[in-house]
Amino acid sequence: MRTTVDLPEDLLQEAKLRAARKRVTVSAVIEDAMRMAFARDAPAATNIVTLPTYGEGGLRPGVSLDDNSALLDIMEGIE
Known part of the structure; x- marks a missing residue:
């Protein structure tokens, strides 16, 4: 869409340079x-x-949410 906007000269020059x-x-x-x-x-x-x-009680004992591979093993039943 075309519109007219009045810009300060220094701002327009900076826009042209960029x-x-x-x-x-x-x-x-x-x-x-x-x-x-x-x-x-x-x-x-x-x-x-x-x-x-x-x-109750949060995480299972031995479960660390910071260890993805160990968490995946527990979820897949590989303990």
Whole structure:
């Protein structure tokens, strides 16, 4: 979509320099900058998922969640 935006001369010159260095259009530089600014200002995800747990006492004795291969062995019944 075409639109007109008034930019300070120094900002436009910086956009032109970046476009030339990256070999893209000035529009692409401005679009990228706007997307980054909007993403930065977007609220952080606050959806916290609570997973149900069953049983008592946490992990089985000897189980370490930091050791993937040992955990896989336990899950496959290779103890």
